[in-house]
Amino acid sequence: MIGENIKTTEQANWPTRDDHEEEWVVLAVDDDSLYRKTTEFTLKNFQTLGRPIRLIQAGSYGEACAAVAQNPDIALILLDVVMDTDDAGFRVVRAIREVLGNAQVRIVMITGQPGFSNMQESLADYDINDYWSKTELSAERLRAVVTANVRAYQHLATVHRARKGLQLIAESSNALSQARTLEDFSSRMLVAVAKLLGVHPEGIVCVGIPPGSAPKVIASAGSQARSNGKPLVNLENHQIRMALLNVIQKKQSAFEKDYTVLFFPQQLAGAEYAAYVATGRRLRETEVQLLKVFVENLGRGLHNVSLVSKLDEMAYHDALVDLPNANALIRGIESMLGRPGQTLLLLNIDGFSDLNLSLGSDAGDQLLQTVGRCLHEFVDPMVIKARLQDDIFALLGPDSHIDAAALEYLLEQAIEKIGIGPLSISTVTSDLAQPAANGVQVITRARLSLKLRRARGLRQHIRSDPEIGAAAQARFELLTAFQRALENEEITIALQPQLSLTTGKIVGAEALARWTTADGRFISPGEFIPLAETTGLIMRMGDQIIKRTLEAARQIEQGGLQPIRLGFNVSTIQLFQPGFLERLEHHITDSKIDASRLELEITESAAMKDFDQVIEVLAAIRNLGLQVAIDDFGTGFSSLAYLKRLPADRLKIDRAFVNEVGLDDSRLSIAENIIELAQKLSLSTIAEGVETEAQASWLKQRQCEEVQGFFYARPMPLSDFLQWVKEHQGA
Template identity: 35%
Template sequence: MRVSPTASGRHYGLVAFGALLLVWSLIGHDLWMLAYPFKSNLTLATDRSFRADLPWIGFVLILGGALTLLVWQAWRHTRRAAVEASARLALQRLIVDHASEAMMLTDSAQRILSVNAAFTAITGYAAEEVIGLTPTRLSAGHQGLTGHRNVWDFVAENAYWEGELWDRRKDGTLYPKQLRITAICEDGANISHYVAVFSDVSESKAQAQRLEYLARHDPLTNLPNRLALDAHLLMAIDGAVPGIDRMALLVIDLDNFKTVNDSLGHPAGDRLLAELARRIGAHMDPARRLFRLGGDEFVIFIEQMDSEEAVAALADGLIKLISESCDIDGHILHMTPSIGISLYPEDGRDGQALIRNADTAMYYAKAHGRANYQFFTEPMNAAATKRLHLESELWRALAENQLVLHYQPQVDLLSGKVVGVEALVRWRHPQRGLIGPSEFIPVAEECGLILPLGHWVLLTACRQVRSWLDQGVDMGEMAVNISAHQFRQPEFARSVRAILAETGVCAHRLELEITESTVMHGVDEAIRTLTELKDMGVKLAIDDFGTGYSSLAYLRRFPLDRLKIDRSFLADVDSDPDAASLLTSIVLLGRSLGLQLVAEGVENFAQAEFLRTLECERVQGFHFYQPASAEEVVGFGGFGLFAALPA
């Protein structure tokens, strides 16, 4: 058995002290016999013996003194070692008691010998309550006796165990702990003690669960996100039997949601998304789960589909539900969804295929009027591939100057003179020839190309005005269509000013055409932008008037110059009295607002004559001129037909 250094020092000190006591006893005895002899006749002999023994006695005295000094020093060192050992033990005990991890010492029979303060703090048991007990009795069963025996069997075989297990506190609550058990062998062979060190990992596990939740949920709506959707689809499809189990996936995208962000700000958009998520989520059940993919896109996954008719009914209900008005910060908003639907296993046997095909169907729904749903069909793949290819080519077209402007003259109907031109963008495709804007402008708006494209159109049109003026050709005003996204840019008015300054074109030669829906979203901001443009001297026109939902009260607030009547109102004026009456009302309305009227899409003599009787100021259309290149438009009728404006 191993003996402590302090105990050994004390043992050897006692032996040395006994030896010293024996030496001094012998010296004392000799001195006593010399001082008090027993017989007088021995005195002389004793005197002689004493004198003879004097050197030996001196040596013994010196040796005894040295030995005494050594014993004294040994005693002092032993005493100091004992004090230092006690101090070290006290320090070690202090460190153990202040450790953040709980520590427990047991004997070889697993009876608890000592615990530290952290043990009491974590388990709730005081030291006196557990001394002599076994850890298995304290845990009271959550792991089960078998679990604890497996742990201790592993320790017996490997001299350690480390892992996580659940335990029970004194108050009965369960908690997870990270535990490490180490066996101690004092003689190097047989286990004499066990040391268990553990910590409460409740908080770290809760934090991990919070991080896991955040990783799989959208913070705005608290809905599961794309990561959670992927995992759910994988689990559902792995457990499905093709041909027996049928499932459906719906991708829901809000129509024109970006307008809300642009006009009311992102906080209002976030509140709208949260409200719609709440509405839709209230109609979900265990068989139908709602996810948010991001932005304004949601997904509903139906794990047990009854029939396609039931899915269609759900989509109809969602359109009605989402279309109900929302009061956001005092603004009554109406949103509509476009919904794409894919079915398992017909449209895909894995989650990614289902999402991709439902997304394709959703874009197909948007292309067919929005506010509707479409089931995925295989021809949609070809259309989606074509659109993706067109998007890629469109980026290349802008970079390689494949886009060109054509110009359609606007005619003063009373004088017959050309008073301006409208710039119309065309795409001169290397293989497909000239492509009209109706085919690629929607793609440009969806892929984010509309901003650089719109800037290019405005800059190119103003450069063309400058070029004509330098040639001595006055084409009047240049009308340019402005997209909603372009108009809502905070720096739009400043960019117009910069283009005018760069090209040297006077502001009164530029007319910007903006649709009703553009100015009616975020009216106050639209008025500020229009006023800034008007202060520059730029002419302003509402394009496609009559097709939107503009309010007359707002129209009076907008600093406009013209209303441009949409071509749809001219179609039957020569044969339909109602159409003629409607067109007359629009012209009178514009005149009452103090605005000039421009009719577009005039295609025959009857339409032109009807507009002439209404004294509509300007017209444009195929009846007069078709859009043409800059060189061709100058040759239409010679320069004398153009009404000159101040340079």
């Protein structure tokens, strides 16, 4: 216990469900102990939807599966992608959805940085509800994500319990129909109610027959099993007797702290019945509603056809906004697929999560209900209105009956009238005549289209892109191939020479990641490096690049060549990963390479993200003996004050400024200023992307010290690079 409202459990000490009926259980799965502590601190003393959070933490695939298996009431799982194995997170999801069959728990994937391929994989292939990068999840954002997903879980769990309860009612009705006497029927009814509530059969059924006569006991179970046939007034248990008499007098059911009494009115059942059931707890609202359904079903003797109708309503209706829900929407879409002139319109309230965060869930619910009423009032009855999820609503029907612009105006006006806002609406339109496998695919495609476009700002109105599904599948296949390439250590390096402008001699080289697939296809670093960053695989890839760079240094040494500096690139994800410095030092020590021959490159924009932490880590790297270069300098936002504090040896002038030689004098002044700035700070300079003699001459005149680019040499495999160095040094 780490506070009044939050409990945390590490590894295998999982609590049982019965001990925590009034808590929201959240499972955080991450092998980073520091991040687990941060999550624990953020959710400490946090309450949402009227209940505290009980936080369970796990650090591996095995621990996560054990937690889920032993805690069936988990509402939300915050799940890291890469843990003890690269696909550990995805394996946990598959175990939950397919092995355990748990469709209610909400799963939010936590990745290194947000990425499109991971999102499509999560939403379409792994049934993941959302994804976030760790850098995006501030404390407030994490709490908002928890609240939104707990609310979704609450709704789904309610529907699930209702569905399960109605199924039990249907099964019980079949069993009750076999009863031949009133007593047998009532005894079976007690058992059925106890099964529905998950309690031991303990209770009494009494009835007044003929109507108006004193009630008597006709069925009993548990400790009251010998009460059959007794007048109710002679019942020995005072509490049960008074509870039954009060219900009969008031002619309505009672749902108390530790028992429930069901009342069957005469007009429903032909006589007044009352059934006392010991529950030992107060019933949930869903259970109350189910019992009311049960009373009606038993009293009227309805057949299963009536249950199907009620089940359909509970499974396909959103009670908060009084609209059909996502299940109903999917069913409607699939009935219209391939039909021309049919449209799906999704409406997303811009800024809803921020509103929920600042004004609270009550204001958020009021806003959603206002939207629901507007759709009821202003949209053509021929159009299906539904709430898809959270703040996403949908219209489904003939395109001639759906006016997105008019509806947007009406909704924004209605929202403003209730004192919330002003807020705007973004929309995406899908043509159901376009090919699609099912309703889920149509919705997923539309949501992805909208999410990508909303990055541009508010009030985005677009049409769903039918190519998104195919493109996302290609990205997923690329991810699978990339994971396999990492397992087989197929990621290699190409080395691009760096030369002194003064002497013309080679002074170093930059190691650049390269990937050629098994079928010989070259994959651009612009494709697989962002993929590695968004899925957390950058750590594994980075380690392989460092080891290959060290191997190149060793072969240069063994080949009798003069030592040169070898640089490799590192992202902030790698830099801030716990254990990075230790692994780097281990690799260098194991290779027996002099650390002074190595240079770590980090981009200027990355260095500015968490400046104080960057300073600390870069200083530690220099203490290991490595040099540090600031890559792509001039494209970020660093100031002179920041640059003075940055532990660096060299500035790399971005190729964008070098390309302007002879074209744009205003941009050339930037490169010239960078060289002068470096000189004042006693930093070396190297220009990237030098492709012409004019560029090299301009840089030399301004005393830039080093260059690299196609004018001198292209990146080349290690074997070709060794031969190039041998020839160049010999010359």
